[in-house]
Amino acid sequence: MIQLSDVSIQFEEPILTNVSVTFQEGKIYGLVGANGSGKSSVLRAIARLIKYEGKIEVGGSNVTQAQSGFQKVMYFEHSEWFDYNLTAMDYLKLYSKLWKSEVELKEVVSYWGMEDYVNRKIGKYSLGMRQKLLLSLYALSTSRYLIMDEPTNGLDKDAVILFKQWLEKEKVSGKLIVFTSHYHDTIFELCDAVYEIENHQLNLVDQ
């Protein structure tokens, strides 16, 4: 469970004001909103990367006080976070160790079709290639809480199909997934619930 209780986020302007919502394991949640409405900020708050007021509990533990230490949620915001001098294989090995993954690296590389470039430096990848690497890090994560910012960014249609298949498998295994995307993304078909950020609130959208 991820539970936001009376959460407010504010920069120069308010982003969220006194929002309470609960996300359950084994379900997929979508988050939409206008550009700049605060979608990424909500995910960053859940991942404890920014300050907020109120309480955010992940799996029952209180994370009101941002603390370093074990990162319970899996959040890799976007492919610009990669060090372009490293290779996909460097990251796959690192995440496999960090999350004590039992998934074979070979399987992940093959699922996302990264065989041809897995040992090349990330700086030479296209946007879609970097995004497949980013998604493959989620596939290695053993976290029950997958928080994703625009996961289909840069993917071609075949890769979107792979992503949808993978996401459904993760859901069936009991994971809780929250992702943001833009209004017309077909991945919202997979969601158990979609919320829209409007007027600093999270409003449930009729699907």
Ligand SMILES: Nc1ncnc2c1ncn2[C@@H]1O[C@H](COP(=O)(O)OP(=O)(O)OP(=O)(O)O)[C@@H](O)[C@H]1O
């Ligand atoms: N670290 C920060 N300091 C100050 N303002 C910030 C910071 N991060 C985000 N903002 C502001 O908060 C607002 C929400 O930004 P955020 O990136 O969460 O929106 P978003 O809904 O994800 O946008 P987009 O759809 O364009 O990706 C924006 O006005 C942005 O300028």
